[in-house]
Structure formats: structure tokens, C-alpha cells
Amino acid sequence: MSNKIYIIHENSEWTDHLTKRLDELNLPFEEWFLDQGMVDLSSIPPDGVFYNRISASSHTRDHRYAPELTEAVLAWLERHGRNVVNGTRALRLEVSKVNQYMALNAANIQTPKTIAAVGTKQIIEAAKKLNTTPFITKHNRAGKGLGVQLFHTIEALEAYVNGPTFEKPVDGITLVQEYIQAPEPFITRCEFVGGKFVYAVRVDTSEGFELCPADACTIEDLFCPVGEEVENKPKFQIIEDFNDPIIAKYEHFLKENKIQVAGIEFIKSENGEIYTYDVNTNTNYNSEAENQAGKYGMLELAKYLGGHLGLVKL
Incomplete structure (x- = not known):
């Protein structure tokens, strides 16, 4: 039986919400902060569940080579048969939209030209x-x-x-x-844990393109106004009872690419066609939207990781 959850990341602000949920469930964990370091490829990794949360934007936090170091660590873990959540394939898609689009197209999912x-x-x-x-x-x-x-x-x-x-x-x-012109200024982001759909969130795009759901977005991220309201409407809003055939396609895509945790974003054109344009394997959640809907992505993720330890019933 695995004995600990290892969180591989380079940004504590994006990980605090998860570690709080792990504490809440009394699950043992350890953080591996991989902004720099070394990997002894001749050594044997510890037992456990290894969850990769390295982000494509790591270089904006002066962690330029975090993805490259993480790929080395993940290759080492996978070589020894360790239980890795969002392994090397997920990382390759996280750091390359070209790879994302080719994988999406291979799954018959439409992307913008x-x-x-x-x-x-x-x-x-x-x-x-x-x-x-x-x-x-x-x-x-x-x-x-x-x-x-x-x-x-x-x-x-x-x-x-x-x-x-x-x-x-x-x-x-x-x-x-x-540029896909939508009839209304919003995109939809679908969240998945364990490769299964959790919820969809509507994101208002009327103030710009750079929109992430993380509560830790800072003043430097000028177009990431999480929690702000426009005309008394929340920027992030979980859609009740969202149901679309695209969900089954996304779940198949995630399975084929060995991605367990992700947020996938799409936009609907004026003629109703869905265009998928981003896969976030280092997904974040907006607390205001979750509190309003009573659904919690990090709690589901913590339960999922605990299930791999045999400490939480899935």
C-alpha cells in the first residue's frame, strides 16, 4: 500500500488550497518544489502517489527550467512503476499548445485553425x-x-x-x-478529476483574454481579475446541470493521453460550433464560484489522491 502523496510543483500559492484539503482529510503528503534540483537516476524513488502540478507559466516566476527538471523526475518515477498522476504525457501537453491541438484533433475534437x-x-x-x-x-x-x-x-x-x-x-x-467570434462574451471551462467530469464554469471574457480561475492571481497578472464583478455579474460561474456531448469526447481524450486531472476550455461560435483551444493539466479553481455552487474541485482532487492511497473510498 502506498504511504504518502507527493505534490510536484513550483508555485505554493496554487497548491495551498490542495494541501488544506489533504489536511482536512488527514492524508499524509509531502511537497516537492522543483524550481531547481537534481535527480539521481540510479536511485530508487520512494513509494507513494505522485501528483504533477507543474505549470507552463513557470518561467514567469523565474522557474524557467521547472518543466524540464520535472520531466526528468517523472521519467524516473515512471521507469520504476510509481503511481504518477499527470505524468510525462500530461506535461508534454501542458507545455505545448501544438501538442495539445494535435492530440485533440486525433480525438476528433475541433480546434481553431x-x-x-x-x-x-x-x-x-x-x-x-x-x-x-x-x-x-x-x-x-x-x-x-x-x-x-x-x-x-x-x-x-x-x-x-x-x-x-x-x-x-x-x-x-x-x-x-x-479568432472565433462568440455570440456572447464568455468561454466555458470543463473540470475533470480522475478523468471524470466534475463541473463546467462559465468565464466572462468581456474585459480581456488572460483569464485564469486561480484565487492566487496577482496584480501583475493584469488580465486575470479573479473574483471581480462586471455589472453585478460574477466573472466565474459554475453552470448547473451542464450536459453536452463534448464531455464524453473530453473524457476519451484524457484517457487516451493518460491525463487524470485537467481543465479544458472551449468557445462556441455564432453558428453553435464548439472550438476547443486550451488544455490545462495544472488546473485551478475559483473559490467564489465554488462556494456559490457548493462544488469543490480541490476537495474532489484530495479525495481522488487519497483513494490511490487506499485511505478514501472512491
Whole structure:
């Protein structure tokens, strides 16, 4: 029987909510903070359940090589047959939207038309090849909506990529993507624990693109106004009795890619088509929305991890 939960991460603010739930359930755990370190590949890892929470945005917290170190640790754990939640495959999708889109498409899940480009000239050429306006740019390794910009003309893009405000992606890859016009300014995020649907949350996008549900979003994350209200309407709101055929597709996708915990975001176009554009394997939850609905993602996650220890009945 495994004896401890190991939480692999690089941002304590995003992990506090989970550790509080683990304490609440009296579950033993230990945190592995992997901003830097070493892995003795000839050693034997401890027994336990290992939960990977490394984020694609780690470089914004001066943890540039946390994903690379974590991949080494996960490979070591998997080599020895340890119980890993969100292992190497999940990490590969977390740090690359290109990988996400290819895996989603393989599962017959529609994504926006996207061109990946490296180089200033190539970004502009990609937009011309896309041949649709408006369009957006985003970083391949992102998190927090990094690098998301909306453009209505090629000239505006040229001025941006050749100007002082251009954000260079950490892996060099910029995505140029068709902009999906929704009839109302919101997206939907579906949360999964143990590969099973937990709830869907409606996210108001009227104030910008960079929206994450974490309560720990800081003032520096200018477009991450968690908990703020617009015209007395909450920015994050759990949808009661959400039921759509896309859920079954998402659960199949997660199973095929060995992802146990994730938040998947989609937008509906004006003609009702669903476009999936982001898979977050380091998912967070908004406490105000959860308190309003009486549903708690971190509690479900803590129970799930405890179930792997044999200490919580699933």
C-alpha cells in the first residue's frame, strides 16, 4: 500500500488550497518544489502517489527550467512503476499548445485553425497564410493567456512584432490563430478529476483574454481579475446541470493521453460550433464560484489522491 502523496510543483500559492484539503482529510503528503534540483537516476524513488502540478507559466516566476527538471523526475518515477498522476504525457501537453491541438484533433475534437511560427518574418507570413480577420497570436508554451493579442489587420501585427511591446515566447514558437467570434462574451471551462467530469464554469471574457480561475492571481497578472464583478455579474460561474456531448469526447481524450486531472476550455461560435483551444493539466479553481455552487474541485482532487492511497473510498 502506498504511504504518502507527493505534490510536484513550483508555485505554493496554487497548491495551498490542495494541501488544506489533504489536511482536512488527514492524508499524509509531502511537497516537492522543483524550481531547481537534481535527480539521481540510479536511485530508487520512494513509494507513494505522485501528483504533477507543474505549470507552463513557470518561467514567469523565474522557474524557467521547472518543466524540464520535472520531466526528468517523472521519467524516473515512471521507469520504476510509481503511481504518477499527470505524468510525462500530461506535461508534454501542458507545455505545448501544438501538442495539445494535435492530440485533440486525433480525438476528433475541433480546434481553431492555427499556424505555428518561429521568427518575426514567419509570424507575419503565417498571418497572411491564415487569410482571415480578425486573428489572434498566443504563445505555444503559455499559461495565464501569455502573449494573447487580437489583430484586425496584418499591418497591426507587423507594428506589434517589430515594436517594443512584442512578447517573445519562451520556446520561440508563436501561434497565429483564427479568432472565433462568440455570440456572447464568455468561454466555458470543463473540470475533470480522475478523468471524470466534475463541473463546467462559465468565464466572462468581456474585459480581456488572460483569464485564469486561480484565487492566487496577482496584480501583475493584469488580465486575470479573479473574483471581480462586471455589472453585478460574477466573472466565474459554475453552470448547473451542464450536459453536452463534448464531455464524453473530453473524457476519451484524457484517457487516451493518460491525463487524470485537467481543465479544458472551449468557445462556441455564432453558428453553435464548439472550438476547443486550451488544455490545462495544472488546473485551478475559483473559490467564489465554488462556494456559490457548493462544488469543490480541490476537495474532489484530495479525495481522488487519497483513494490511490487506499485511505478514501472512491
